Amino acid sequence: MYLTADDVHRLANESGEHRALVLTLGFCGTRWGEAIALTVRNVQFLKRRLQVSENAVQLGVDHAVGETKGREARSVPVPSFVLAELSKQCKGKALDDLVFPGRDGGYLPRPKSSGGWFASAVKRAGVQAITPHDLRHTASSLAVSAGVNVLALARMLGHKDPSVTLRVYADLFDTDLDAVAVTLHSACSPETAGKMWAGREHDTVQQTQKSSPPG
DSSP: OOOOHHHHHHHHHTTGGGHHHHHHHHHHOOOHHHHHTOBGGGEETTTTEEEEOOEEEEETTEEEEEOOTTSSOEEEEOOHHHHHHHHHHHTTOOTTSBSSBOTTSSBOOOOOTTTSHHHHHHHHHTOOOOOTTHHHHHHHHHHHHTTOOHHHHHHHHTOSSHHHHHHHTHHHHHTHHHHHHHHHHHHHSHHHHHHHHHHHHHHHHHHHHHHSOOO
16 A cells, blocks of 8 residues: 555654654665664765664564664665654654664554554544555656666565565556657657757757857
8 A cells, every 4th residue: 555745644643652663764764673673883974875784673661673674785765855854853862772662662663553643643644544564666666766776675675576576566666668768759859850950960060160260
C-alpha cells in the first residue's frame, strides 16, 4: 500500500512523540528494525544521510541486534525537512544514544496492530489502514514519483540486486513508460527536431562566417 506525501505528513502530525520516526520511515524507506537501531552517530547531518548498519529484531519483550537484512551497511539519503525533525530528536543526546528509544531507554517496541499508538494515529489521520512496514513501500513510491532511478532506489532500500527492486515495485515503474512517450515526443517530434536542426545550421553558418578570412 502506498500513501501520498500529504498522507505521511498527516500521519506524522497525529503520531505525537513518534512524529520524527514516522517521517523517517515514510520518506527514507528504512525497515522498522533499522530505524529503531539508529544511534545519533548514524545521523550524518552534513551529508544528509543515515548510516544504516544494524537491525533490531524484537523477540518477545527483548531485542536481538545484528546485521541488516542485506548484511551490508548502507547510506540512506534524508530530505532536509526530515533531517530538521531528526535534529530535534537528537538534541542533547550522546553519540551512542538511540535516536528513537523506548520509554525505558531501550529499543522501541513494535506498536500493537490494534489499539497501539501507530494504529490510533492512522485512524486519526484518516489514511488507509497500513502497518509501519507499509511506510517503506510508501517511501519507494514517493522516490519513484520524484524521478529516482532503480539503481539509486535499490541502494536506498538495501537491495543488493536491482532486479529485486524492479520485481517488488514493478507497478511503480510501469508508469515510467508513459513518461518515456511524453519525453520522446518533446525531444524528437518533427517540429522539435526541425527547430533543433535549423538552430544548428544557423550556428554553423555563423561559425563559418567568423572563421572565414575577410575579402
